Amino acid sequence: MSVELVSYGAFFLTIALTYAIMCLGLNVQWGQTGLFNVGVAGFVAIGAYVSAILTTPATESHLGGYGMPIVIGWLGGALAAALISFLIGALTIRLRADYLAIATFGVAVVVQLCALNLEPVTGGPFGIGFIPRPFAGLAGSPLAFSLLNLGVLIAVVAAVYLSLERLVRSPWGRVLRAIREDETAAFALGKNAVRFRLQAFAIGGGVMGLAGAVHAHFIGFVAPDNYVPILTFQVWAMLIVGGSGNNRGAILGAVLVWGVWTASAAAISVLFPPEQQARAAALQIVMVGLALCAVLLLRPRGLLGEVRVVSRYLDPSARRFPAQEIATDARKP
Amino acid sequence: MQSANRSATTQTDASVVEARDVTMRFGGLTAVGGMSIALRRGEILGLIGPNGAGKTTLFNLLAGSLKPTAGAIRLGGADISHEGPERRIARGLGRTFQIPRPFSEMTVLENVLTGGQAQAGEQIWSNFLRPGRVAAQETAAVDKARALLDFVTLSALEGEPARVLSGGQRKLLELARVLMADPDILLLDEPAAGVNPTLLEFIIARVMDLNASGKSILLIEHNMDVVARLCSRVVVMAAGKHLAEGAPAAVARDPAVIEAYLGDVA
Numbered sequence: 001m002s003v004e005l006v007s008y009g010a011f012f013l014t015i016a017l018t019y020a021i022m023c024l025g026l027n028v029q030w031g032q033t034g035l036f037n038v039g040v041a042g043f044v045a046i047g048a049y050v051s052a053i054l055t056t057p058a059t060e061s062h063l064g065g066y067g068m069p070i071v072i073g074w075l076g077g078a079l080a081a082a083l084i085s086f087l088i089g090a091l092t093i094r095l096r097a098d099y100l101a102i103a104t105f106g107v108a109v110v111v112q113l114c115a116l117n118l119e120p121v122t123g124g125p126f127g128i129g130f131i132p133r134p135f136a137g138l139a140g141s142p143l144a145f146s147l148l149n150l151g152v153l154i155a156v157v158a159a160v161y162l163s164l165e166r167l168v169r170s171p172w173g174r175v176l177r178a179i180r181e182d183e184t185a186a187f188a189l190g191k192n193a194v195r196f197r198l199q200a201f202a203i204g205g206g207v208m209g210l211a212g213a214v215h216a217h218f219i220g221f222v223a224p225d226n227y228v229p230i231l232t233f234q235v236w237a238m239l240i241v242g243g244s245g246n247n248r249g250a251i252l253g254a255v256l257v258w259g260v261w262t263a264s265a266a267a268i269s270v271l272f273p274p275e276q277q278a279r280a281a282a283l284q285i286v287m288v289g290l291a292l293c294a295v296l297l298l299r300p301r302g303l304l305g306e307v308r309v310v311s312r313y314l315d316p317s318a319r320r321f322p323a324q325e326i327a328t329d330a331r332k333p
Numbered sequence: 334m335q336s337a338n339r340s341a342t343t344q345t346d347a348s349v350v351e352a353r354d355v356t357m358r359f360g361g362l363t364a365v366g367g368m369s370i371a372l373r374r375g376e377i378l379g380l381i382g383p384n385g386a387g388k389t390t391l392f393n394l395l396a397g398s399l400k401p402t403a404g405a406i407r408l409g410g411a412d413i414s415h416e417g418p419e420r421r422i423a424r425g426l427g428r429t430f431q432i433p434r435p436f437s438e439m440t441v442l443e444n445v446l447t448g449g450q451a452q453a454g455e456q457i458w459s460n461f462l463r464p465g466r467v468a469a470q471e472t473a474a475v476d477k478a479r480a481l482l483d484f485v486t487l488s489a490l491e492g493e494p495a496r497v498l499s500g501g502q503r504k505l506l507e508l509a510r511v512l513m514a515d516p517d518i519l520l521l522d523e524p525a526a527g528v529n530p531t532l533l534e535f536i537i538a539r540v541m542d543l544n545a546s547g548k549s550i551l552l553i554e555h556n557m558d559v560v561a562r563l564c565s566r567v568v569v570m571a572a573g574k575h576l577a578e579g580a581p582a583a584v585a586r587d588p589a590v591i592e593a594y595l596g597d598v599a
């Protein structure tokens with residue numbers, strides 16, 4: 001196997017895993033709690049910009065940079081996104097579900113407009129470049145560089161995954177599930193639905209911010225165009241393909257949908273003459289949409305469905321929803 | 334206990350939960366209009382009345398799912414009118430719903446576990462900082478939940494999703510779920526409506542058990558036989574108002590009550 005191929009594979013997986021983090025964040029909000037966030041891109045952008053501002057060297061072209069270590073940037077990005085999610089949630093989470101959706105969409109638009117127009121802070125349309133990459137000193141040997149970066153991403157995804165599993169498969173996660181199923185009944189059982197939903201929304205937003213920060217450090221720059229609604233669409237497609245409510249599904253879906261996305265980009269560059277390629281890029285969205293439809297038709301709960309038993313303290317014989325189970329044909333032997 | 338003895342002379346002081354002159358309007362409709370009711374410590378009080386009389390609305394007011402347009406809800410002497418349902422169950426006031434509301438996609442066992450109160454594992458940080466405590470509490474909760482499922486004879490179904498349960502089983506599940514919170518006061522909204530005769534007898538026996546174990550129970554029920562067997566006292570509601578009150582046999586003979594019911598049938 002050629003070095004280029006391995007490097008490319010590592011690079012592909014690295015980027016796919018940054019999406020996996022976004023997807024894990026959305027899974028806390030939507031998969032576990034039923035909070036409809038259609039502004040994923042905005043929360044990702046907050047994490048990305050904050051980390052970029054914190055870690056880049058001092059400059060005239062945007063706020064900062066403060067030249068801090070990458071880890072501080074990532075934590076700062078996650079915290080900023082969690083804090084903003086908390087504030088948005090505190091204002092809207094009591095309202096009906098559709099208002100939250102509208103609010104999150106608004107956040108994404110506002111964040112993008114700020115990124116574009118608040119030039120002294122964000123660098124405006126050109127964004128922020130020269131974001132330090134982990135192991136930049138190794139850039140001379142591409143293989144080691146890409147494998148180490150992949151290792152970092154695997155470690156981050158593993159840490160997020162394990163933390164979320166611990167949290168979601170606990171009494172806390174059980175309350176989220178109960179609220180999602182019937183808020184009135186959960187309330188009558190003493191569960192303060194507003195508090196739990198707010199917590200889930202903030203944690204999910206924080207994870208998305210972390211994803212944005214990590215992503216920014218691997219592509220090396222942030223710009224307003226990175227955080228458009230297509231990103232939100234991709235992350236949603238990933239979660240639905242992998243299996244909403246299942247953290248492993250979120251990771252799997254991210255890798256698969258990113259695979260479809262990059263494969264169709266490659267196919268377009270082969271099949272279309274250069275002058276048409278920009279327009280043909282829209283086919284990438286079509287391909288992801290087709291994959292989404294196929295999964296919804298064949299496995300409505302996604303490739304890995306939600307595990308029914310929430311608590312990890314209970315019998316691990318936790319059965320999965322059979323993928324093709326039809327709701328009315330519920331009784332099992 | 335002492336205070337209950339001391340104040341047995343006045344009805345209000347002996348009451349564990351009480352609605353005082355409460356009114357609930359939905360737009361132009363007055364579902365409950367100036368209704369008062371007091372549940373005394375240790376009794377099973379029946380609440381009857383024609384359909385649409387406002388009984389379930391009164392339950393929602395007592396349990397906190399609705400806030401009264403006017404009037405007050407008192408629990409153990411304290412005015413709790415402005416507390417939400419999640420605070421009231423912490424004070425020992427538990428309720429079931431007329432139409433059961435199980436968490437359909439969760440297992441029967443986890444439905445019951447959700448009724449647990451003050452679980453460390455419901456705090457985010459405890460799951461990371463005090464995992465031992467969370468695990469110990471959860472293990473104890475599972476034992477308790479299994480005992481409650483046994484109490485309502487649903488043990489065999491503990492791993493099934495709640496949506497597969499029949500209507501009667503859902504009522505039992507809801508009872509087990511609220512019992513998980515150890516309420517002193519139970520508000521049961523038609524616990525025996527629409528269940529088969531065997532299950533009816535079973536539910537009657539269980540309500541008696543719960544009362545014998547010290548719980549004060551307010552029960553909405555249409556079947557006067559059941560009311561007569563369970564309740565020492567009955568309150569009749571009609572058109573959102575207190576209509577009559579007394580021993581079941583006396584209330585059943587009350588012309589005003591008969592007329593209210595006949596009006597309902599007609």
Ligand SMILES: Nc1ncnc2c1ncn2[C@@H]1O[C@H](COP(=O)(O)OP(=O)(O)O)[C@@H](O)[C@H]1O
Nearest residue numbers: 359362364382383384385386387388389390391
């Ligand atoms: N949330 C609500 N919004 C509007 N009207 C309601 C609501 N809840 C109950 N009602 C009305 O209040 C009246 C009393 O209903 P309810 O308390 O359910 O009666 P009961 O339990 O005695 O049969 C009915 O006319 C019902 O339609």
Ligand SMILES: [Mg+2]
Nearest residue numbers: 388389390431
């Ligand atoms: Mg009713």
